[in-house]
Amino acid sequence: MNQSIKPLNVLIKGLILFLLFNLVIAACQPRVGQFSLYNALFRGRERLPFGENPRQSYNLSLFNLDAMFASHIIDGAPKADDEFRVIIIGDSSVWGTLLKPEETLAGQLNEASLNACGKNVRAYNLGYPTIALTKDVMMLSYGMGYDPDLVIWMTTLDAFPLEKQTSTPLVANNEETVRGLATSYQLRVEADDPNFEKKSFWEKTFVGDRRSWADIIRLQIYGVMWSAAGIDQFYPAEYEKAQTDFEADESYHELTSPLNEDALALNALEAGFNVAGETPMLLVNEPMLISSGANSDIRYNFFYPRWAYDEYREMMTALSQANGWTYVDLWDAIPANEFTNSAIHLTPAGEKLLAENLAPYIFENCK
Amino acid sequence: MALEQILILITASLLCGIFLRNRGRTWFMLIASVLVIFWLQPALPIRGADFWIPLATLILVIFTWRLTADDETRKQCKNYITLAIVASVVLLLNLTRFIPQLQLFTASRPPQLETTLLIFLITGLTLIVLSRLTRFSASFLTVGLILTIGLFLTLKIPALTYWTSYFLRSLTNQSVNQLRPTDFTWLGFSYVAFRLIHTIRDRQMGRTPSVDLGEYLTYVIFFPAFTAGPIDRLERFIKDLRAPFAGLTLDTFYPAGQRLLLGLFKKFVIADALALIALNDTNATQITSAFWMWIIVYAYAFQIYFDFSGYTDIALGIAGLLGIKLPENFASPYLKPNLTQFWNNWHMTLTQWFRAYFFNPITRWLRSWQKPLSIPMMILLTQVATMLLIGFWHGVTWNFTLWGLWHGLGLFIHNRWSDFTKAKSTAWATTPIKQAVLNISGILLTFHFVALGWIFFALSSPVTSWLVILKLFGVR
Numbered sequence: 087m088n089q090s091i092k093p094l095n096v097l098i099k100g101l102i103l104f105l106l107f108n109l110v111i112a113a114c115q116p117r118v119g120q121f122s123l124y125n126a127l128f129r130g131r132e133r134l135p136f137g138e139n140p141r142q143s144y145n146l147s148l149f150n151l152d153a154m155f156a157s158h159i160i161d162g163a164p165k166a167d168d169e170f171r172v173i174i175i176g177d178s179s180v181w182g183t184l185l186k187p188e189e190t191l192a193g194q195l196n197e198a199s200l201n202a203c204g205k206n207v208r209a210y211n212l213g214y215p216t217i218a219l220t221k222d223v224m225m226l227s228y229g230m231g232y233d234p235d236l237v238i239w240m241t242t243l244d245a246f247p248l249e250k251q252t253s254t255p256l257v258a259n260n261e262e263t264v265r266g267l268a269t270s271y272q273l274r275v276e277a278d279d280p281n282f283e284k285k286s287f288w289e290k291t292f293v294g295d296r297r298s299w300a301d302i303i304r305l306q307i308y309g310v311m312w313s314a315a316g317i318d319q320f321y322p323a324e325y326e327k328a329q330t331d332f333e334a335d336e337s338y339h340e341l342t343s344p345l346n347e348d349a350l351a352l353n354a355l356e357a358g359f360n361v362a363g364e365t366p367m368l369l370v371n372e373p374m375l376i377s378s379g380a381n382s383d384i385r386y387n388f389f390y391p392r393w394a395y396d397e398y399r400e401m402m403t404a405l406s407q408a409n410g411w412t413y414v415d416l417w418d419a420i421p422a423n424e425f426t427n428s429a430i431h432l433t434p435a436g437e438k439l440l441a442e443n444l445a446p447y448i449f450e451n452c453k
Numbered sequence: 454m455a456l457e458q459i460l461i462l463i464t465a466s467l468l469c470g471i472f473l474r475n476r477g478r479t480w481f482m483l484i485a486s487v488l489v490i491f492w493l494q495p496a497l498p499i500r501g502a503d504f505w506i507p508l509a510t511l512i513l514v515i516f517t518w519r520l521t522a523d524d525e526t527r528k529q530c531k532n533y534i535t536l537a538i539v540a541s542v543v544l545l546l547n548l549t550r551f552i553p554q555l556q557l558f559t560a561s562r563p564p565q566l567e568t569t570l571l572i573f574l575i576t577g578l579t580l581i582v583l584s585r586l587t588r589f590s591a592s593f594l595t596v597g598l599i600l601t602i603g604l605f606l607t608l609k610i611p612a613l614t615y616w617t618s619y620f621l622r623s624l625t626n627q628s629v630n631q632l633r634p635t636d637f638t639w640l641g642f643s644y645v646a647f648r649l650i651h652t653i654r655d656r657q658m659g660r661t662p663s664v665d666l667g668e669y670l671t672y673v674i675f676f677p678a679f680t681a682g683p684i685d686r687l688e689r690f691i692k693d694l695r696a697p698f699a700g701l702t703l704d705t706f707y708p709a710g711q712r713l714l715l716g717l718f719k720k721f722v723i724a725d726a727l728a729l730i731a732l733n734d735t736n737a738t739q740i741t742s743a744f745w746m747w748i749i750v751y752a753y754a755f756q757i758y759f760d761f762s763g764y765t766d767i768a769l770g771i772a773g774l775l776g777i778k779l780p781e782n783f784a785s786p787y788l789k790p791n792l793t794q795f796w797n798n799w800h801m802t803l804t805q806w807f808r809a810y811f812f813n814p815i816t817r818w819l820r821s822w823q824k825p826l827s828i829p830m831m832i833l834l835t836q837v838a839t840m841l842l843i844g845f846w847h848g849v850t851w852n853f854t855l856w857g858l859w860h861g862l863g864l865f866i867h868n869r870w871s872d873f874t875k876a877k878s879t880a881w882a883t884t885p886i887k888q889a890v891l892n893i894s895g896i897l898l899t900f901h902f903v904a905l906g907w908i909f910f911a912l913s914s915p916v917t918s919w920l921v922i923l924k925l926f927g928v929r
Contacts (some may be wrong), residue, residue, distance in 0.1 A: 094703070142735070303726070310730040310752070314745030 103230035119152030125162020130310030133211040142320040144311035146310040149259035160210045170205035176240030179430040180213025190432040194441035203452035218250040219354035237367040243398040243449040246350040252281035273357035330379035331440035338394040345397045366451040373420040375429040387429035466774040486902030496560035500625040503560040518669040520605045521656040525661045535667040578788035595922030605646045641679045677771035681764040683782040683802040709773030716766025719759045727756035743927045752905040790895030792867045798876040856909035
């Protein structure tokens with residue numbers, strides 16, 4: 087054959103194929119995030135991907151839940167017969183800001199080599215560093231796919247305000263998943279919630295959605311550094327300690343005493359228990375820093391004025407009793423010197439103490 | 454260069470290729486090059502430096518042209534037109550000081566107009582004085598050469614850069630407390646200096662072609678090759694520049710477009726992805742296993758290749774749209790079976806430059822001794838000295854010295870080894886399989902030698918480099 091190549095034809099054919107490829111991507115929205123090099127070429131991550139300075143942390147924040155969970159070690163860990171699988175959901179205090187994976191709550195529970203009902207306790211960190219109950223329910227719905235024996239849901243009052251529920255980027259960019267939870271588990275979501283990022287057809291094409299594709303690829307590439315160095319967070323040499331002196335400010339999210347339950351996402355708690363179904367779940371009011379500095383008679387810490395938090399605790403106790411939830415209130419379980427840069431972030435020793443506090447509840451709730 | 458900048462340059466060149474012919478294209482290349490050297494110069498902490506540095510580049514090039522051009526060419530009227538146009542472009546850029554919306558080509562607000570006019574006046578007067586002192590022209594060439602090399606060293610030796618920054622900060626009444634050597638970053642000077650030295654040396658040897666100011670300026674600051682080469686030769690570049698340009702045709706567009714796509718893919722997809730995991734000062738200390746250390750060293754080796762050769766492809770592609778065929782810089786260097794061939798195919802225009810202006814002259818000089826050195830000693834001296842200089846070209850630091858030494862000694866050892874084994878290997882490799890075995894093992898050995906050398910190149914301290922090497926071989 088002596089056919090000469092006609093570059094113009096090649097160009098036109100290439101452009102048509104590329105256009106078709108984009109249209110197919112937009113129409114089908116393939117779940118490419120499920121395909122991961124983690125747990126195959128690279129070891130799975132001990133916690134979900136999150137990072138604001140990727141070059142230093144070898145980690146990045148993305149919105150593709152499939153890719154996030156596919157990179158987690160739980161995705162590549164078949165459950166052994168003698169494994170008592172515990173998943174822990176919650177905010178940055180669970181994820182472990184400033185902590186190495188082995189220093190987090192999940193790490194400390196694993197380090198303790200606990201045995202529950204004759205099985206080895208293996209805890210998985212499914213925390214994610216934003217505070218919102220809806221986000222937790224979303225993570226729980228994914229986590230349930232890994233057949234846990236126990237769920238530990240660490241939470242705090244700041245996860246409850248309604249206006250925070252869909253404004254966190256991870257939730258805002260996963261409208262379909264959240265709406266699915268609303269249908270299946272009665273999670274309350276406004277029909278016209280403006281926080282959700284709605285993608286046009288163009289934004290669903292490969293070109294329009296290139297940022298998401300690039301994030302998935304970058305996540306895979308950072309698998310090298312995770313496997314090589316075991317680093318998934320930037321640890322500054324110094325950080326500012328959590329604030330202990332405050333203004334005499336009693337305000338909290340425009341709420342007033344008594345706490346208006348309609349302004350809180352209590353429905354998300356119910357939805358969470360619906361998602362867990364038959365699987366036992368511990369709802370834990372996570373420890374927080376109790377300040378003794380200026381105006382500490384008015385505020386417990388940066389997050390909470392005393393009145394709001396005290397009322398929240400009373401409300402949680404009453405709610406749990408009314409619904410039959412297993413509720414553990416550990417709000418003051420950790421001394422103030424074991425907090426790091428925030429009123430909810432613990433030191434390794436603080437996490438160890440927390441794990442010791444939680445261990446008895448794990449034994450009580452195994453089947 | 455950022456992707457957006459490259460895409461703008463591609464679009465501008467494409468439009469030039471489509472709509473402009475001969476003189477129009479030549480003027481476009483000159484004016485675009487002048488604009489681009491201001492546009493690409495990054496913002497610096499020293500006040501006004503991002504304007505003065507490109508202006509200094511232009512003045513330096515104009516003076517060098519004045520030194521290297523022959524009398525007849527110097528007197529041509531079109532040189533004055535070029536001067537007027539270049540000065541007008543600079544003044545227009547300076548005038549954007551008063552219209553912030555038009556400050557598109559400078560990183561910060563341009564300085565006072567009066568200062569620029571004063572510099573123009575001094576430059577003009579110096580050019581007039583120089584033209585009256587023609588009988589000293591040979592000495593001026595030497596002075597020009599020394600000044601260019603001196604400036605080059607100032608930019609490459611951290612201590613000198615530091616003191617220059619100190620001087621410039623003092624001159625502009627700025628605090629010297631937060632002084633850094635990077636305060637004084639002269640974008641593209643490494644390549645500009647090589648082109649200037651090439652023309653000065655060739656003029657001294659009587660080999661420089663006669664070119665007018667516009668042609669010379671376009672050659673030295675030609676925007677596709679300004680930041681990352683390749684280092685073209687004046688006589689070759691001028692041939693393309695003077696050739697009739699009938700506009701972009703499909704025959705010229707396709708190879709240029711193909712080269713651009715390849716370059717963009719190499720640089721912005723492969724190299725930038727590899728950069729996330731390539732060896733650097735931070736991850737060198739974080740990785741403990743030999744296996745992963747090898748992976749990040751390999752990642753660096755491929756990242757630097759795809760980054761640099763990607764930029765070269767982009768430069769060749771943009772130049773191709775303008776009808777200029779820049780020389781190749783890379784020819785599958787990692788697939789070469791020995792170090793000599795690697796250097797014949799890696800950053801080829803740089804090695805050719807060093808061969809022409811350092812290696813060959815120094816070899817001739819050593820041979821001219823009454824009692825010449827032995828051949829091996831001469832090879833050792835010339836190879837090591839050449840590679841050390843190439844190392845210094847990247848920066849006068851201990852690590853670049855070690856990198857140069859590594860390659861200099863490698864080239865010497867290869868030279869001796871190949872002399873010693875040539876007959877034996879030829880006698881052994883009698884079948885295609887044996888030849889393939891020899892070739893593949895040569896490629897693997899050469900690649901790993903080069904990859905180990907990159908450790909010195911990528912890192913900033915000999916101690917860290919040594920630790921990485923130890924980790925690679927499982928010693929630490």
